[in-house]
Amino acid sequence: MRAEHEAGATTSGALRAHNRVRLLRAVHDCGASLTRSALTRDLGLARGTASVLVGELAESGLLHEEPAAEHGRGRPTQVPGPHPRGPIALAVDVREDAWEVAACELGGRATVVEVRPHDGTPEGALVPLGAALRARLERLAPRVVGTGVALAGPVRPGGLVDIAHLRWTSVDVPGLLALPGPLVVGNDTAFAGLAEARRGGLRGVAVGLHLHVDFDLGGTLIVDGRPLAGATGVGAEFGHMPLTGGDAPCMCGAYGCWGQEVGTNALLRHLGLAHGGGRGRDHAERLLSAATAGDEAAVRAVRSCAGALGRGVSALVNAHDPEAVTLSGFGVDLHRLALPELMERFERGLMAIRRERPPRIVPSALGWRGSLIGAMESVFDAFLTVDAVDQWRRAHA
Amino acid sequence: MRAEHEAGATTSGALRAHNRVRLLRAVHDCGASLTRSALTRDLGLARGTASVLVGELAESGLLHEEPAAEHGRGRPTQVPGPHPRGPIALAVDVREDAWEVAACELGGRATVVEVRPHDGTPEGALVPLGAALRARLERLAPRVVGTGVALAGPVRPGGLVDIAHLRWTSVDVPGLLALPGPLVVGNDTAFAGLAEARRGGLRGVAVGLHLHVDFDLGGTLIVDGRPLAGATGVGAEFGHMPLTGGDAPCMCGAYGCWGQEVGTNALLRHLGLAHGGGRGRDHAERLLSAATAGDEAAVRAVRSCAGALGRGVSALVNAHDPEAVTLSGFGVDLHRLALPELMERFERGLMAIRRERPPRIVPSALGWRGSLIGAMESVFDAFLTVDAVDQWRRAHA
């Protein structure tokens, strides 16, 4: 009836498949760092079972064992890691003026293989990207299990994307890319949150909040290691809640949005400078440098953004009670340059019962790479299922 | 690593237990309405497997089969339902001036067995309630699998409850009740949301939003059939986000809270009447009657609340993209009396991309009984697990 009832095996045949995926997932999640004996213990398997499973996975080209570097006392164990001809996820981060493609192995190692600037139009960005990806897919032939593409705007069902600051409306991303094979199109903020949940500051956290500051602000709630998707797939839009009391119309079509007060657009507006249209990242970076150096006007602008960030975070913490809050993008800089202002407004906006044990607010360890890593995780999430792994095994028998 | 990896059986022995719980869960969720053959199909089991499972469950007093009312063409099938000596959940709804106890069978049938007024103090309310529950537990002896208690305030770990309008602070509910056996203490709004997800307007919805209007306003996000819990268990606090632009201090310790603008406290304040302190429910009901009859001042107050409700809902819809929004408590009345005002501010606050297919906003079908039903569901959620069911079977061998 509900998804959870479907989970788990029902037949003894499905049991094997289920454990295969569990093992593969564990290898991926730990970054291929755990030894076989540790995995056997963690997953609660008998040594014999683990033996059979690893054997099968190695034979079908999904895993490859190498001797562990450090030895203890007994018989040395092996470390299962990605197979040299194993599955690959292509991850793409599309920014306002360039895109970046990475090839990622099971375990999470990502290698950037291509970076190219573009003109900011849907066709100018996505058609060459599609060609580059198709070329790479052909070269890597049957190894690629999917492509994940991160974009800086809401993604509707069918991969339709709107990016207000680039004037993209209902851009048909899958259509323009024209790729064979599985494709995941996602919001960069949601992907960054996913990355944070799997390999960043929200690892192991039951309920976490991730906020990404760029031109404006986005965010998602992370529950049990994955961002909440929303009914139509359009999550990560915390920036479009009216949390700071304004009522100015926003580019999104609503008004009073929190995202208007936090981000480089807001920074530049504070100083009376031109903003919007996807320009101004360099300008904003200079401004942050000025603030770091102590320039008074810049510092005031940064403090204002940090305060608005803190106020909004308090509201979201009141509502959702997360265990931790991570900040990425320019959020890292706001945290670094104006922590007192951020925390003052954060604490003032908390309910009394939240003040006792407020969540920690931490800058992301993944920096600007979160979106790319999240795109990878999203592809592997689709692959690390009973159906997809079985399909690979049939093809690589 | 994450919860989902733990789900499902890993050994063949656990397979049987897993399928037992799946079957029991399916019977409960459908309200004991499905026939055995329908269940067999829905769960994807073989007829032989279902035969064994139902037999075991009947023998251990968990299920009881009765002939199906309607016959088709072939051999008539049976309907598995609650066993006459089967598990019972006690559900309690504690209101500001009275509490109510219901005994609930597997399948969801709830029978109110006791209602008693109280004086509004923690001891005055909870000590007699504890005595009443202990008496009932003793009478029903080994059948009660747990007690669920709904309260109108945030619940912290350990069952500590704060109810601002009753001046309850850090009330130790489990301590005052002093019950043997499992106890679930929960927020009434979260419970109402759970009920809505299982047996109301959010049934089968992947992402839904439930809002409960009483003195003020609470709400939860429903994901995959369950309300988001929050890290410390304190969810359902959407009322304490600043979504309507105010900045007045709130009883919760924060300021500008949405809940100050929606609810009976807000209604009475609009008319310059005394409010707060848990008094005024009768007054508010008279006021709603007056608005229904067309009294102008009352209508204005209701419209203002409905507008503030709509504005907040738009913000939450922007952020979370739910498939449906349900309203319970006085939210039903606001929906009935001032739908245009509600919808106008709702639609104005939506992002453009949300306007295409906005979620439906529907009044709850469960009315004021949601909290009680949710408390029951919460108890059965704890029981319908491999461990708890196995324990019952060992005791009832």
Next chain:
DNA sequence: CGATTATGCTCTAGCCGTGAACATAAGTCT
């Protein structure tokens, strides 16, 4: 009243994981 249809029951075949016994490969002690 026999044919049809859907369901329940029983039994065998095939698969899976456990756990014990054995094999292996190190470190460690004398």
Next chain:
DNA sequence: AGACTTATGTTCACGGCTAGAGCATAATCG
């Protein structure tokens, strides 16, 4: 250097599970 200790990998018999086929059962339909 050689024997002992320790931890891990491998193999295999065993018990348990579900699927599926075949048969029994009980209703409706013509």
